[in-house]
Amino acid sequence: MTRTSLQAAIQGSVLGPGDPGYDEARAVWNGMIDRRPRYVVQCAEAADVVAAVRYGADLGLEIGVRCGGHGIVGHAVPDDGLMIDLRPMGGVTVDPLTRRARVQGGALLGALDRASQAHGLATTAGNVSHTGVGGLTLGGGMGWLARRHGLACDNVASFELVTASGDLIHVDAESHPDLDWALRGGGGNFGIVTAFDFDLHPEPGQAISAELLFPLEDGRAAAAMRRWRDLSVDAPREATFTATISGTMVALGLVWVGDPVVGRTRVSELADRLTGAAEPAGRAIDPMTYLRLQTREDDVEGHHWRRYWKGHYFSELGDAVIDALLARDGADLPDVSLQAYGGAIADVADEETAFSRRDAAFEFVAASRWSSPDDDERRMSAARRYAGTMDRFASGAYVNVLGDDGEAGIRRAYTPGKLARLTAIKDAHDPGNLFHLNQNIRPSAG
Structure with missing residues (x-):
């Protein structure tokens, strides 16, 4: 041809x-x-x-x-x-009676959010609206609703998949149980998903963000981060605890998605407990719509910037981890984000999906962005160096945050048993490794 x-x-x-x-x-x-x-x-x-x-x-x-x-x-x-x-295939169709969304393979998260919220429904869909549904979901899919409703991949009822042999097949737990398992966290290794069917959940469309700022140069940040960690352990599932370290400041807080009346009380209470005896440098509690929450990072995470990141999972955030996170000396350091897991994510038995490390307590990402090619090596080296200081605390990695990690990254993202099963499924469905431009799971022969 x-x-x-x-x-x-x-x-x-x-x-x-x-x-x-x-x-x-x-x-x-x-x-x-x-x-x-x-x-x-x-x-x-x-x-x-x-x-x-x-x-x-x-x-x-x-x-x-x-x-x-x-x-x-x-x-x-x-x-x-x-x-x-796949971008021309960006449509989303919602059936409010069955609470099901048909999502084409090129759809962005914003399209899924808008179509679902028009009916008072939602499903887990990342944090940045111009992210693709497909890549997010096939790697697992963390988002603000994950602690309540599970990861994006946990909410897929079925897939429409183009295989390496060029066949279009329907995949679900009954028709192709091996592929159904592998597509829930195994990435793009097994074909191209041209449509997803997502289960949706009633959501009021309201959210609350709370953020407290603490300077790095005194002891307030470390003490506050320990309080933040302790509060996150028993947090309501509507609350996802978040932290950002950027420049000389630490931002600690949470995002609430759920009943706004209950949320106002609980968020204010949690913010007060997080404050403790030390007054923060800044405090903001911001009610917003869920759709605004889903787009508020769009500009910061916009296109055209040069970018590099490294990520880990932490099974716990001990005092030594916090001290290492806050020991930021040197130039060109990346910004750090932490997001709490648990809740419905951990409700799913680890063996039920290819997605691994469901016991993770926090996801850590050290990310840099800059504009000049002249700064590439310096900024990437600083990110590697800083993230490397966290290696000894790590309990794995999120496949969607892997970068130039190669096979070592794959071994961090999947348990040995999971990787063996994924390799067997790769052998069955793509033995020639046609789909290898991804975080690649190699077939046995190659």
């Missing part, structure tokens, strides 16, 4: 270097990624994805898959390869 015949066979568009829209299509979230695919196939329907996969396989091209384009290392954009762009 030639490019001309591929274009004739699909409803979408095939773009090459020099074509209008090509440079926009290959630009992704991380501004460091500047690769030039041989072709970009902008798919309008599942049949287009089937045709693109078969075309790429026939020509022996590397295949990258783009939805939101938020992957930190830019796997979606293969040099001289085939980029399958």
